[in-house]
Amino acid sequence: LAKTTQPISMDSYEGQEVNITCSHNNIATNDYITWYQQFPSQGPRFIIQGYKTKVTNEVASLFIPADRKSSTLSLPRVSLSDTAVYYCLVGVYNQGGKLIFGQGTELSVKP
Amino acid sequence: NAGVMQNPRHLVRRRGQEARLRCSPMKGHSHVYWYRQLPEEGLKFMVYLQKENIIDESGMPKERFSAEFPKEGPSILRIQQVVRGDSAAYFCASSPSQGRSTEAFFGQGTRLTVV
Numbered sequence: 001l002a003k004t005t006q007p008i009s010m011d012s013y014e015g016q017e018v019n020i021t022c023s024h025n026n027i028a029t030n031d032y033i034t035w036y037q038q039f040p041s042q043g044p045r046f047i048i049q050g051y052k053t054k055v056t057n058e059v060a061s062l063f064i065p066a067d068r069k070s071s072t073l074s075l076p077r078v079s080l081s082d083t084a085v086y087y088c089l090v091g092v093y094n095q096g097g098k099l100i101f102g103q104g105t106e107l108s109v110k111p
Numbered sequence: 112n113a114g115v116m117q118n119p120r121h122l123v124r125r126r127g128q129e130a131r132l133r134c135s136p137m138k139g140h141s142h143v144y145w146y147r148q149l150p151e152e153g154l155k156f157m158v159y160l161q162k163e164n165i166i167d168e169s170g171m172p173k174e175r176f177s178a179e180f181p182k183e184g185p186s187i188l189r190i191q192q193v194v195r196g197d198s199a200a201y202f203c204a205s206s207p208s209q210g211r212s213t214e215a216f217f218g219q220g221t222r223l224t225v226v
Contacts, residue, residue: 034214043115043202043217044154087153098144098167099204099215101154 004088009106018075020105022088025069031091033064033071038085038104047086048073075107083109113137115205116185117218124193124225132188132221136205143186144204144215145178154202160186193225 005023012018024033032051036044048055050062050071061074075082085104116135124130136143145157159167160180171178175193180186190197200222204215 038154041200041220041222043204043220045217046214049214098156098159100156101146103153 004090004102006086006088006102006105008103009108011108011110012078013110014079015077018078018082018107018109020073020075020086020088020107021070022073022090023070024088024090027068027090031068033062033068034089034099035060035062035073036087036089036099036101038087040084044087044101078107078109080109080111083107115203115216115218117201117203117221119221120219122221122223124223126194126225127192130190130193130197130223130225132190132201132203132223133185134188134203134205134218135185136203137207137216140205140207140216142206142215143180144206145186145188146202146204148200148202148220150199157188190223193223195225198223198225 003026032049034049035047037047038044048057048060048062050064052064052068055062063072073086085106087101087104089099115137118133122130134143141162143160146154147157148154156170158171158178160178162180163182175191177189188201200220202217202220204217206215
């Protein structure tokens with residue numbers, strides 16, 4: 001199973017771009033990379049998913065280098081409401097369908 | 112299309128009682144997952160079910176915990192003879208299918224407090 005490593009916490013200020021990097025050295029050929037966001041007292045919410053290169057949606061961008069051993073979630077111009085825990089997940093398909101969450105990165109956005 | 116519905120949102124039980132947590136997946140979703148989150152901790156996988164089948168229960172405690180997803184009705188996570196250590200938030204998620212690109216949708220959770 002591909003293990004992921006993320007920073008435990010990050011601080012930022014409103015209006016800044018935030019980049020959260022996730023390491024997944026043992027990623028398998030068929031594995032997708034997926035990011036979830038969790039606000040306090042709520043269930044996680046899917047943000048973005050990618051396989052290689054770059055993916056962008058209305059919320060974030062996901063950058064994946066050619067070797068796919070890491071990925072970076074980029075949040076443009078964060079606001080206070082982006083304060084949450086961000087989870088990087090790898091290998092959903094090969095883990096029998098279940099989502100395995102790591103410790104996540106607790107992002108704190110300050111005014 | 113309503114999201115994943117969990118009820119109750121809050122549940123208080125005395126030690127030794129039973130707790131029943133319900134989860135109605137999104138319409139058209141046949142895969143259900145249950146997770147437990149202790150205070151200040153991450154989400155721990157408990158069980159993965161499809162209609163009338165338990166696919167993976169590797170995260171379920173061996174005793175007192177059971178889960179089902181019947182042909183009709185919601186998925187149920189049942190905890191018998193609750194203890195204080197069972198106090199946690201329990202989240203349910205559903206997905207339409209298992210595939211390479213799996214997006215799961217989570218409910219708001221049930222917060223169980225054992226007193």
